[in-house]
Amino acid sequence: MQGSPAAHSIAWWKKSMKINAGIFVLWLALTAGTASAQNLPRADSVPGGITVIPLVTAQEPMPRAYFADQRVMVVRQGGFWRAVVGLPLSLTPGRHRLTVVDGTNNERTYYFTVRAKKYAVQHLTLRNKRLVDPTAEDLRRIERDKTAIWAAFATWTESDSPPLRFHMPAQGRLSSGFGLKRFFNNQPRRPHSGIDIAAPIGTPVTAPAPGTVIETGDYFFNGNSVFIDHGQGLISMYNHLKKVTVTRGMQVNRGQKIGEIGMTGRVTGPHLHWTISLNDSRVDPLLFLSDESLAQMK
Ligand SMILES: [Zn+2]
Structure with a gap:
């Protein structure tokens, strides 16, 4: 009724x-x-993305987490530990697992799902054919470069609270996104493992978050480069610089100049190539940008 x-x-x-x-x-x-x-990166559980896994333990000391035999970042958020896992571009979508060992050596397995993501195709033309088909001597140099670059990405430094929100490292236009399937002069090459910011030669490049310069060098493909270690397997790389203004071992603050935009290495014009690596997996740097920095992107 x-x-x-x-x-x-x-x-x-x-x-x-x-x-x-x-x-x-x-x-x-x-x-x-x-x-x-609270400064977590944006989670996007796809190849080239990040997954954030809340851990059941809240106890000290910080648990150790491993994905594909790589140590994984763990941060404290809201009283609990969370694993922040970088997912390589080559990862097969589907179910994956994270192994976590707590302070009393108890091991627990966490399962998580990685969705498929289709990245666009990009064709680039280089007039310098040597940058597409290097000579035997170039190949020897490329191998030496790889050893140095991979060692830098594999760096692990303990840190209680690594910075997880970044500023843009240079003022400019986003000219190439992350993950693009690349063809140079119609030949397939490795996917784009960072983002490109196009700007005039000499534009300052600044540290987007605090860290330590762990390597600088001049590489065949990457040109003049800087690597910054932000702690717990979070490494950022800056390529194609005209000039490097920091040296190995230097501590850098957010906003501190590390170099200038140039066109050294394999480029079609002046730009900064910026890579972020987490647990030795190259991930989309945009996932780390602060809301203000994302809003400023052109
Ligand atoms: Zn690039």
Whole structure:
């Protein structure tokens, strides 16, 4: 019967549940907002992305996490530990596992799912054919470069709270996104493992987050380069520089100049190539950009 106290109270209860559901959704949104304010990178569980896994333990010391035999970053958020896992571009979509060892040597396995992502194709033409088909001597140099570059990416430095929100390292236009399947002069090459910021030669390149310069060098493909270690397997790399203005071992602050945009190495014009590597996996640098930096992107 309409208007009876019972019917009224059921209607009220239903309405109240709707409001509660609304509040719950709002709470989730606020919590998600808080997570971003707490400086976690944006999670995107795809090859070339990041997955964030909450761990059940809240105990000290920090648990050690491993993915594909690589040590993985663990940070404290909201009283709990979370593993921040870099997912390589070559990763097969599907179920993967993270192994976590706590302070009392208890081992636990966490499973997570990686979705497929289709990256666009990019064709580039280089007039210098040697940059597409290097000579035997170039190949020997490329091998030496790889050893130095891979060693830098494999660096692990303990850190309680590595920086997880980055600024843009240079003012400019995003000219190539991350993950593009690349063809140089119609020949397939490795996918684009960073982003390109196009700007005039001499534009300052600055550290987007604090860290230590662990390597600088002049490489066949990457040109003049700087590597910054931000702690716990988070390494950033800056390529094609005209000039490097830091040296190995230097501590750099956010915003400190590390070099100038140039066109050294394999380039079609002046730009900065910026890579971010997490647990030795190259991931999309845009996942680390602060909201303000993303809003400023051209
Ligand atoms: Zn690039």
